[in-house]
Amino acid sequence: MNPFKKFNLWFSLAKKKHPFDHTAFALGTANKNQPHIRIVLLKLILDDGFVFFTNLNSNKGKHISLNNNLSMCFYWESIKKQIRIVGKGSELDRSNSDKYFASRPRGSQIGAWASEQSSKIPSQKFLKDRVDYYENKFKGFDVPRPDHWSGIKIKPTEFEFWQHGDYRLHEREVYFLKKKIWEKKILSP
Ligand SMILES: Cc1cc2nc3c(=O)[nH]c(=O)nc-3n(C[C@H](O)[C@H](O)[C@H](O)COP(=O)(O)O)c2cc1C
Numbered sequence: 001m002n003p004f005k006k007f008n009l010w011f012s013l014a015k016k017k018h019p020f021d022h023t024a025f026a027l028g029t030a031n032k033n034q035p036h037i038r039i040v041l042l043k044l045i046l047d048d049g050f051v052f053f054t055n056l057n058s059n060k061g062k063h064i065s066l067n068n069n070l071s072m073c074f075y076w077e078s079i080k081k082q083i084r085i086v087g088k089g090s091e092l093d094r095s096n097s098d099k100y101f102a103s104r105p106r107g108s109q110i111g112a113w114a115s116e117q118s119s120k121i122p123s124q125k126f127l128k129d130r131v132d133y134y135e136n137k138f139k140g141f142d143v144p145r146p147d148h149w150s151g152i153k154i155k156p157t158e159f160e161f162w163q164h165g166d167y168r169l170h171e172r173e174v175y176f177l178k179k180k181i182w183e184k185k186i187l188s189p
Contacts, residue, residue: 003159003175003182008045010083010161014076027052028071029063036063037073043100044092049153050085051092053100055117056148064089070154080164085156092151101145109143110134165189 014022023042028035036059044051050072055061064070072085091097101109114130121127134143163171170189175182 003156003161004047006161006173006175007083007085007159010076010079010081011045011074013079014074014081017078018076019078022074022076024074026073027060028073029060030067030069031063032066036060042074044096044151046153049087049155051096051151051153053097053149053151055112055115056091056150057119058117060118061148064152070152072154082160082162084160084162085154086158087154087156089152089154092153094150097150098145100151101149102142106143109145110138112149113138113143113146160187 011022021041024039025042026037027040028037030036038060040052040054042050043053056065068089070087070089072083072087074083075081101112104112110131113134114127157177159175161171161173161175165171168189172187172189174185174187176185177183
């Protein structure tokens with residue numbers, strides 16, 4: 001089976017059965033010295049990749065500009081499945097980022113301007129003042145997407161599907177690209 005198909009199958013099962021946000025995944029980035037992970041939300045599934053949205057000036061944005069090798073990890077306890085993906089990150093095309101930004105609630109759009117994600121701030125009030133400033137600035141207009149806020153598309157080079165089994169006899173299927181064809185291998189748990 002094509003791993004994208006398998007991903008979609010498991011993702012739709014998780015959508016039905018997982019009591020929490022099934023789109024949440026751990027995103028791994030690395031600068032020169034250190035891996036970092038944090039939770040982000042999967043917002044688009046394209047034919048050739050997976051998209052989350054973020055501030056490009058954040059820590060993760062800076063890592064990605066240095067090193068676009070990324071990893072993703074979903075775990076859905078309710079269906080006892082994990083999917084790990086590794087791939088290459090790149091900025092989503094402007095028109096798709098614009099489209100997604102336009103679909104967000106106005107408060108989130110203002111927040112994208114107000115929050116210089118991952119930078120130090122003196123207080124929560126400082127952030128609230130910035131929100132007020134941008135609300136005022138864009139009063140009566142559609143909020144445009146900031147250039148530094150965009151989708152990142154992760155184009156997979158490898159998938160691992162993990163299914164819980166009794167007595168730790170889990171099933172692990174890895175799909176990897178060989179000469180542009182997806183090949184499958186099975187790993188011992
Ligand atoms: C449930 C959940 C969903 C999140 N979704 C996103 C997201 O889609 N994009 C994002 O930039 N940060 C998201 N965050 C915040 C990140 O985990 C992280 O705090 C932030 O992006 C800054 O990370 P960085 O300093 O490594 O760049 C989410 C956090 C949680 C707990």
